[in-house]
Amino acid sequence: MPKSATPSRLAVRKTYKLYVAGKFPRSESGRTYLVDGDNVALASRKDARDAVVAARAAQPKWAGATAYNRGQVLYRTAEMLEARRAEFKSLGVAGAEVDAAVDRWVWYAGWSDKIAQVAGGANPVAGPYFNLSAPEPTGVVGVIAPGSLLGLVSVIAPAVVTGNTVVVVASNPQAAITLGEVLATSDVPGGVVNVLTGQAAEIAPWLASHDDVNALDLSGVGDPELATELERAAAGTLKRVIRPSSGVDYTEDPGTGAMTALLEIKTVWHPKGF
């Protein structure tokens, strides 16, 4: 028998699915769309609803973990992110941007057990009281993420490091879902970060009007009309809305603003004995 030539391998093509509750489901609608030749799940409003349920379920435990523990988990994420450099580069993200994204993640991870001291503390009051302010997470945050990997990291990390859980509508699907794979393999509990891929204009209004979403980050909304409409919908349930002025440069030092925007200050008065 003649020796057959080595058969060429069948290509294993990847379908980018959603990242919800620590799993990678397809869209409930069954829809997909093409991005740079890749099949990507096109999320529907019901996927957003499921993601909010997952984020709400994960929130108390994530917020209840010690700040130190949250920091360690996020450092671990940075390790995994570092290991996936090549994959991000193959998706067209510049090497320098991957570096900056990893650095940004580590920077935010370090804030986990420090932000409470900066944003809270003992207050001087005129009276026999011990007065203490403590920052607490806002809750479930809907994030319309900007397109770059660095931008994506710069909106997710400050939300989760402070104990919030997020539902992210990503506009760079492959990089966002790859980040989801990083999170899924790095001890971040399922549901803390949920990534939806699809049209912000379709999904975001449902997050903005959702009674169980506590804050809305509009960093990635380019269309000012849509942003205004989302702000109006969010007002119905008194959500915190973050709407940065256009043209944010994510390479600059972000400061603590992104973290404190998603913290609520609780102040306690305690009588002091003499």
Added chain:
Amino acid sequence: MTATATSRLSGLPDSPADLRTFLHGLPGVDKVGIEARAAALGTRSVKTTSKAQAIDLAIRMVDLTTLEGADTPGKVRALSAKALRPDPADPTCPPVAAVCVYPAMVPTAAAVLAGSGVHLASVATAFPSGQAPLEVKLADTRNAVADGADEIDMVISRGAFLAGDYAHVFDEIVAVKEAAGPAHLKVILETGELATYDNVRRASWLAMLAGADFIKTSTGKVGVNATPPVTLLMLEAVRDFRERYGRQVGVKPAGGIRTTKDAIKYLVMINETCGDDWLHPDWFRFGASSLLNDLLMQRTKLTTGHYAGPDYFTLD
């Protein structure tokens, strides 16, 4: 077997041996078939106006339940108030079918529910295990009825049933039915402890023959509670029982039904198995506590057009 029992229906088996022959003569259950059928009935898509009607019907079918050792009069009063007006923000929301509590809490609930049309159910007969002497079970039942319960949820003696002592279970149901007097009797089979579908079918028929007004799947206190196949099996039993003896019996799945989606699956199952006659709170109930909030959230979603959150509804 007692004389009072045998005279209730014509063509009833009239000795323990006959009863046994009758129950074991029931056709065996096709396990694969019934599970596939229940799963297939769970795939229907019910939307928009049909969904709105299904949600309102499901709310009207809820037996709002609290059966905890930690129940306080305050909690029972709050729950009863919720039963009357499940959504205080929306007066078009119908009240639930009944409130279900332990016998000790019956007077508290009765004070709130009196004259409202919302029924008051009480578990009795040494719920949830049923492991107590008959006199205790009967006294338990009489007490609950005297305090104002108009529905009694009794448990069968699973121990006796599994040991094959069907006559004992039969006589017990007959005795409790008598003690309950005018109150509706729901017989809890505790299907999670009956091990096989054949046993569920036998227990359903046994309870109906003995005079049950309702057959109920579970106490909610064991690992396996109401499942779609078991409920389908019981719906088939009440349908066949009416065909044979001309008496209609209700069905109440209890425990583990938490979402609107699940509730609607059960409604589809009733319609496809028994038809319209059972699609009424008099003949079908959901034994549930957390289900009501999910129904209310879905109802709010339909009326307001945006998703509702649990923060806007009472915890109990």
